[in-house]
Amino acid sequence: MFAIYAPINTPGSGLTHKLLLTRAKVPATLAIEHGPALHVAAGGDWVISEVAELDVRLRDLSAAAARSATIDARQITHLDTAGSWLLLRTQRALEQEGLPQPELLVPPHYADLIGKVRDGLDFGAAPSQRTGSWLHVLLDRVGCETMRILAQGYQIVGFLGQISIETTEAILQPQRVLPWPALATQIEDCGLTALPILGLLAFLLGIVIAYQGAGQLKRFGAEIYTVNLLGVAVLREIGGLIAAIIVAGRSGSAFTAQIGTMRVNDEIDAMQTMGLNLVELLVLPRVLALMIVLPLLTLYADVMGLFGGYIMTYSDLGLTFPAFLTQLQSAVSLSTLMVGLIKAPVFAAIIGLVGCFEGLRVERNAESVGRLTTRSVVESIFLVIVFDAGFSILFSVLRF
Numbered sequence: 001m002f003a004i005y006a007p008i009n010t011p012g013s014g015l016t017h018k019l020l021l022t023r024a025k026v027p028a029t030l031a032i033e034h035g036p037a038l039h040v041a042a043g044g045d046w047v048i049s050e051v052a053e054l055d056v057r058l059r060d061l062s063a064a065a066a067r068s069a070t071i072d073a074r075q076i077t078h079l080d081t082a083g084s085w086l087l088l089r090t091q092r093a094l095e096q097e098g099l100p101q102p103e104l105l106v107p108p109h110y111a112d113l114i115g116k117v118r119d120g121l122d123f124g125a126a127p128s129q130r131t132g133s134w135l136h137v138l139l140d141r142v143g144c145e146t147m148r149i150l151a152q153g154y155q156i157v158g159f160l161g162q163i164s165i166e167t168t169e170a171i172l173q174p175q176r177v178l179p180w181p182a183l184a185t186q187i188e189d190c191g192l193t194a195l196p197i198l199g200l201l202a203f204l205l206g207i208v209i210a211y212q213g214a215g216q217l218k219r220f221g222a223e224i225y226t227v228n229l230l231g232v233a234v235l236r237e238i239g240g241l242i243a244a245i246i247v248a249g250r251s252g253s254a255f256t257a258q259i260g261t262m263r264v265n266d267e268i269d270a271m272q273t274m275g276l277n278l279v280e281l282l283v284l285p286r287v288l289a290l291m292i293v294l295p296l297l298t299l300y301a302d303v304m305g306l307f308g309g310y311i312m313t314y315s316d317l318g319l320t321f322p323a324f325l326t327q328l329q330s331a332v333s334l335s336t337l338m339v340g341l342i343k344a345p346v347f348a349a350i351i352g353l354v355g356c357f358e359g360l361r362v363e364r365n366a367e368s369v370g371r372l373t374t375r376s377v378v379e380s381i382f383l384v385i386v387f388d389a390g391f392s393i394l395f396s397v398l399r400f
Contacts, residue, residue, distance in 0.1 A: 026077045030057055038066035038099075040090065043075030046083030054083075058090050062097075069094045069102035079110045084117040159357050163287060166279045170288075182285040190251040190286075191293030195300065198246050202234075202301040205242060206308025209233055214316055223317055227324055228331035230309035235332055239302035240340040241388055244347040247294060248380040252355035255286050256376040259359025260369040268360070278360070287352035294348035295341050302340065335400060343391050347384050354380045 026043075028050040033039040040061070046054070063069055071094075073079075073087055087104060094102040106114055213229040259282055262268050271278060306328070313319040319327075358376035362368050 028054055028083075029075075030054060032057075032061065034065065036065070036067050038063050038069040038094070038102075040069070040071045041075065042071065042073040042087065043077070045078040046073070046076050046086065047078055047080045048082040051082045051086055054086055058086065058093075061090065061093070063094050063099055066099060069099045071102055071104045073104065073106045073110075076107060076110070079106070079113065081113070081117055084110075084114050088114070088118055156353065156357055160353060162279055163283060163353065166277075166284050167288070170280075170284060179281060179285055182281070183289055186285050186289030187293055189254070190247065190289050191297060194246060194250055194293075194297060197250075198243060198297055198301055199304045201246065202239065202242055202304035203308035205238055206230065206234060206305035206310075207312045209238065209305075210309035210312035211316065214313065224319075224327060225331075226313055226317065227309075227319070227327040230306065230313075231328045231332040232336060234305040234309065235302050235336045236339045237388070237392070239305055240298045240343050240347065241384070242305075243294060243297045243301045243344070244351065244384045244388075245381055247290065247297065247348070248351045248355075248377055248384060251286075251290060252351045252380045253373050253377050255352065255355030256359040256362070256373045257369060259356060260362030260372060263360070263362045264364050264366065264369060266364075282359075283352075283356040286356055287349060290348035290352040291345045294351075295344040298340055298344045302337070339391075339395055339400065343388065346387060346391075350383045350387065351380045354383065 026045045028046050029041075029043040031041040031043075033041075044050075071087060071091055076083070087106070091102050091104050104114070210226055210230050214223050214226040217223045217225055217229075259268070262282075268278065271281065310319075310321065310324050313324060314321070355376050358372040358379070362372050
């Protein structure tokens with residue numbers, strides 16, 4: 001029985017009575033007609049209390065001899081989300097068996113419910129029936145993956161446009177838009193806490209470059225030019241690249257995990273319900289913080305890399321510190337340093353943009369958080385290297 005209660009005050013009695021409206025429960029029915037045209041007829045109350053029994057019968061449904069299918073649910077008298085899910089799952093199962101889009105007929109007043117359940121489940125398109133040679137299968141997979149990458153690139157460009165608008169507003173009206181406490185917190189998290197690991201790695205890379213360079217240059221009696229190799233490599237490429245990769249692994253993944261966890265905990269939905277600007281509160285402080293700290297981290301990595309290279313040249317070549325500085329000064333110029341620093345804000349924007357973008361795309365499950373966190377790191381490092389190669393070509397053409 002279904003009941004609706006409404007309070008009724010009886011004059012003079014001081015008592016509250018309840019009006020009971022009842023409707024008799026209609027048992028769920030399911031009729032299946034096999035043949036060339038498979039017909040599934042559903043009726044009665046398709047509600048959560050009936051789902052268990054209906055699920056058993058629908059799982060045994062086979063469309064082996066059918067060429068088309070129809071799910072007629074117009075006789076359903078009461079439908080909830082559980083019953084809607086069962087109808088949509090049956091439609092999806094028949095489609096996966098190779099039938100053309102099975103028709104689902106529902107009462108008009110339940111069409112919105114079916115649509116919302118379908119959107120929430122995000123079934124997506126049925127997997128294509130990949131037949132033919134291995135070349136056809138390969139081309140099909142490459143094409144699908146290419147379209148996915150292009151669609152995601154289009155979304156990222158749109159996200160970049162939104163960030164650009166918010167950044168412009170932050171510059172014009174910093175007191176109203178930009179959350180300064182969040183920005184300061186992100187600067188500390190992305191910058192100060194990255195100094196130990198970044199300094200250690202840059203120091204070790206400096207040792208490796210100097211050691212390998214000296215080993216090769218000794219064969220020609222030109223070991224003094226190890227300093228030239230070290231200075232140009234660290235200041236132009238290695239310092240900025242290693243800083244960007246470390247930040248992508250630490251901060252980019254943290255951005256995705258933090259925002260994704262907020263999505264899982266429904267905090268994002270709560271903020272949207274309150275009318276808060278997600279880009280202003282979650283994205284902008286992180287992107288701007290990275291653009292501020294990454295040039296400083298790059299300079300720090302340059303210093304540590306050169307220091308590691310000096311330790312190696314001193315122990316292996318006996319080169320004193322004044323001689324090291326003299327040779328370094330003749331090998332590099334201010335433009336060599338600026339090449340590495342100019343690229344840093346661009347790398348920072350890429351890392352922050354990708355990390356926050358993937359975080360906002362997280363679904364409401366823990367598996368999605370881990371998967372998109374990994375994807376954000378891979379995408380960030382890939383784009384950083386691509387842009388670094390582009391910068392190298394550009395500066396080479398400009399002779400900078």
